[in-house]
Every structure is written in C-alpha cells, then in structure tokens.
Amino acid sequence: MSRDTTELSEQGWETTDLADIRAEWDLDQARDHLNHGSFGAVPRTVRRAQARWRELSDENPMNFYRELRPPGVRVARQAATRFLGAEPDSLALVANATTGVSTVLASFALRPGDEIVLTDHAYGAVTMAARRFATAAGARLMIAQVDLAASDEEVVSAITAVMTDRTRLLVVDHVTSATARLFPVHMIAQAARDRGVATLVDGAHAPGMLPVRVDTIGADFWVGNFHKWAFAARSVAGLWIAPAWQERIRPLVVSWNEEEKFPGAFDNQGTVDDSAWLALPDALDFFASRQPKRLREHNNALAAYGQQTVAAALGTDLTGVGGDPSLSMRLAPLPASVSDRQDGAHALSERIARELNAEVAITRWRDRGFVRLSAQLYNSADQYDRFAAGLAALLR
Template sequence: MTVPQPPAPLPGARLLFSLDPAVSQLNHGAFGTVPLPVQRAQQRLRDEMEANPHRFFSRGLVERLGHARRHLAGFLGADPEGSALVGNTTTGVAVVLQSLRLRPGDEVLITDHCYGAVALSVHRECQRTGASSRVLPVPLSATDEEIVESFRAGLRPGRTRLLVVDQLTSATARLFPVAAIVGVAREQGVPVLVDAAHVPGMLPVTVESIGADFWVGNLHKWGFAPRGTALLAVRPPWRERIEPLTVSWEQESGFPARVEWQATLDYTGWLAAPVGVYTLRNLGVERVREHNAALAAYGQRVVGDALGVAPTHLPDPGGPAVAMRLIPLPPGMATTVETAKALRDRIADRLATELAVMAWGGRGWLRLCGQVYNSAEEYERLAVRLPPLLAQR
C-alpha cells in the first residue's frame, strides 16, 4: 500500500506562531499553542489591567466575561446562559463532582480511556464522600454500537450517580458516540458528564444537541485560546445546584457568575479567547480541520512504516476527522506511566521532537498530532531518527 500524500501547507499559517523552529512540536493536544494575534490581544488586556487594577477589576469585568462567554458558547453551540468559563476541563469536572454531593453507596462510572487527572479527581471525591468509582473497559477496536451496548449493560440505575465519558479520549484518540451514550443513560436515569477536552476547534460540535447534563471542553488546545480557558455547559435542572470550588463575591448571583468570578484571577486569557476563534475562522475552520486530520494521518503512516507497523495495525479509533493518531510501540516498551514519560523526555532531548507517549491497555503508544504549523518533513525526519533511538533501549 502506498503512503498517502500530505496535505498542502496553509499559506502563512506557520508565521502565526512563536514556536522554536529548532523543535518539532507534534503534540499540540497536550498544551495547545497560542497564535501571535491572541498573545498580543492578551498582552493589551494585561497592560490595561496593570495600568489601573482597581478600574479593571471593579468596573464592568463581570459583564466583559459574560460577553466573552457568549461568544465562545455560540461557537460551540452551547447555551450561553447555561455555561461558565473555567480554567480547564479538569476544573470543570471537579466543580461538577463536588456539586453532586455524593454519599456512601453512590457510584461514579468511568471508562479505562478516562484522562488520568479526571480519574484521580473522581477517586478523590469518592474517598471524601464515601462513594465508590468503577471502571468500565471499552476495547479500542469496539464499534459505536458495541460501545453503546457496553454502557447500557454497565450502568446501575439507582446506584450510578454519574457517568463520566470522553467525547474524544486523550490516551487513545478514540471518538465516543456521546449523544447515543447520553440517550442510554437518560433512559436509566443516570446523569452524564462529557469530557470534551480535545473537541473545541478540532471537531464540529453542537453541545446542546448532545444533551449531556454536563459538558466541558478546553478552548486552549485546538481553539487557539490562551491556556486556562474552558467552557462548562450545564443543563437547566442542574444549574442552581452547581457550586464553585471557591466562594467569592458573585456567590449570590447564581450560575454562571458564581463559578466564573474567582476574585483576583488573571481573567485576560478568557477575555482574549474570542480572538482565538477569530484567528481560526480567518484561516478557515473546515480547512484547518481537514488539513490537521490529513497531516496526522500522514505522520502516523510514515512513522508507523519506519517502526515496521503494518498499515492494518495502525489504529484509527477516532475516524478520519481526528487530528490525533496512535502508533503502537514494540511490545514491552513504555508500558507504564513512568516509562512512557521517560521515553517521551528522551525523544524530546535527543531528537528535538515533542510528542506524547502513552501507556494504555498494557502497552506503549506514540500519539502524534497535526496542526497548521507542522510540516510533512517533521514526521519524515522523526521516521528516520526514531527507530535507532528505540533500538538503544
């Protein structure tokens, strides 16, 4: 089988970023990268804040935050009045968990694809309240129909107080049929929290149509927002039950202001976040999505071939629209979180390449991303240099 051709670069896109040209950044999904126009917009806001902090914080900031939220919610198809800006997806998850007021005998159900920090948050809240957590295994090769049925069988009505499910998983780049899963859970009376950390900007989404009780996604990954920008959307029956992690002066204002207002945070990232959406739209949202997904698929094939992985063994659990791809590592390599991090750092130090190394399902995986600042040559260079490095183990 021939290797697919890489997509043509988007003219001028690389110049929008202040990345070190000596390093290949193939892990956009981890921390995102803030375009220069967004950096400058945030710096202007910081200058305004430092010129007169009292005026910045005490006159109209709540309204400005509401304006930014409405812009971002509109981009994601969420109800602006039923959404709140939060620092990241894990913060949104923590807000929901502590608002549920779990009790002994309650259960939170997650999957084995769950993001590590989210799983730790669930575990901590269950320990604190006397509830329990349970992990539902979902095979990487499962079809959408099989996934939905596994959730149908795995829920325990009357005991399962919350189902936490990824829309697009971090560890495995698996796209879950969340709308269908939400439908099954609603039949059984189980609320659903959708972790959509990687969705905003990468995939088209209409949050309202998913119907989840809680949905939270980062805009600082694929939405070009400053880091620390996420949106938590909450269905109407739950809104007045949502409590912030820290009580501040907007507590009596209700949701979403009581969650957004956290005293003297640096709100400039949230205020500048709409410029990230504007930058994405200027490039062409669909054009960026198609480019990134095609580039990630090309990188997966080139690097996979270099590692001797047959094309039929290169997983594609997210489908053609996902800009993150997995490559299985040789058996026995990077099978734990610790050894995966060590390999990631060795690749970064010796090959000047930042990528994700994941330990999942008893084996190690490389996760490659595609973004408009990447080039086909970066994956080709990695394909040449990575096999000798792995052979040194």
C-alpha cells in the same frame, strides 16, 4: 515514505498561505512540535491580546476590576457559548476541563453506596477527581473496559454493562486523551438517560477539533478546553450545564458573584489572572479566519499521514488501533520491547526531545505503549518523516 505534497501536506492550501499561517506562531523552530493536543500552541495575535488585558490591569487596577473586567468576561463567555452552538447563559468559563469536572463532582449529591461510572480511557486527573469525591461520599467507582477498536454500539454496551441501580453519574470522554478515540457521546448520553443516570462529558479535546453543538449531545454536563484546538491562551475552558442542573452546580471557589445565578456566579474569581478568558474572543476570531472546515481537513489528513509514516518506520501494526477521520490526533504503536517497560513513557519522551528535537506524547494504555501524534497548521509532512526515521533509529 513517498507522498504527494499537495494532497497530504497542503490539503488545498497554497504553500505561501501555509507559510504565512505558520508565521503566526513563535514556536521554537529548532524542534518539531508534534504534540499540539497536550497544551495547544498560542498564536502571536492571541498572546498580544492577552498581554494587553494584563497591561490594562496593571495600568489601573481599580478601573480594570471595576469597569473593564466584568463586561469583558461576559463578552468572552458569550463568544464561547456561540462557538459551541449553545443557548445563552448555558455555559460558564472555568480554567480547564479538569476544573470543570471537579466543579460538577463537588456539587453532585452522592450518598454511601452510590456509583460513578468511568471508562478505562478516562484522563488520569479526571479519574483521580472522581475517586476523591466518591471516597468522601462513601460512593465507589465502576470502570467500564472499552476495547480500543470497539464499535460505537460496543462502546455503549461496555459502559451500560457496568451500570447498576446505584449508578448516579457517568463520566465519559468526547475524545480520549491517552488513546485518541472519538466516543459516540450522543448514544452514550441517551443510554444513560434511559437508565436515570446523569452524564458528564469530558470534552477536553473537542472545541476546535470537532464542530460541536453542545446542547444537542443530550448530556447533563459537558466541559471542553479552548486552549487546545481553538487557539486560546492557557487556561480557558467552557462548562456547559443543562437547565435542570444549573441551580445546583456552584463554583469551586466562593467569590463576590456567589449570589448570582449560573453562569454569572462563575464570572468573578477574585484576582486570578483571567486574561486568557478575556482574550478568548480574539482566539475564536483567529480560528474563524483560518476557515474551520478546511483547517480540520488539513489537520486530520496530516495526523493520519503521521500515524501511517511512524508505524511503517517502526514496523508496528495499526490493526485494531483505530484512527477516526474526524480527529487530528492519532496513535502509532511502539514496538513490544518498548511497551513492556513499565516506567518508560516519560523517559522515552525526554529522550525524544533531547536527541530528536521533537515533542510528542508517549502514552500507555493496557500495558501497551503508543506515540500519540497531533497535527496543526504549523506542522508539515516532512516533520513526521524526520521524526519517524529518527525514532526508528533511536529504538533499534
């Protein structure tokens, strides 16, 4: 598929600029990394910052835990709060979005007969967490079926259609993982609030990919990973809680800050390695230095190019698949012969890695198989060209 390299691949960046930026990552150059969305990729400067925190903890553990770590965590938390445009002391640091979801569910008072609503786009571990806590309380899950190409109004309608007078909590994605959909979380939260239902937004992919102002969404709870699109080390996420709920939500693990109010109670989790938290300000500085608006435009355009290129090579139709222009992840449908294989996603992902030297996410939703492609500054258009041609040959 032909392209204008300046328009598609560079998106306003000078070629030398991109070369310098790509050198910030120590990714294996023998393969194409087209799956930033799953685990992110940590720039060298952030890894160095994290390593320095680990060195400090090993050089003098007493001094580290007594003098260095507490203010370091507070500085990191404050940096995360500013990054998300939130009010001071409205956000705690947790390991990842799944931890944040489980934290809210563990503290949310459910009674027998109560209901939690999710959609059929929900992340698998989030659905499992909701099922565990609902079952323990004698509550039940309600799953809203949301079509892949549903309009914002149709998304809201599908979700509210399964709500009843027993619905207590709605868990909804900001950006869906398996289907790369941007949900209208402002509209959804308002509709839930009108019905007296609390909303927990799983924003795992939002920080960095989207310009988030978390306290304007209208949700009761929101959690997002910094180690995906904001260049942080793994694992660090922010758990935002509306003021009315802050006294009720407690950390999953009881530790020495237990008596403090939110968010300080979350700051001390014993001797866990929280060097990723401590290096978060370095990651957010790196993100800011990459000109966020320009970065997003580059990634979004490159993801769209990858989607179109792979779909064209496979001969699959993008009608109804979607692809929001503000997202750096896109779906390309797999041929029906591949989609029909119930256990084929993991096997295909392994085969792609082994035979094509490429890393992608293979997802399955409503018995359809997709390649989920991500785009980041270290990617280039020729990587999607190469992958598209290789995948088409592999699936013949």
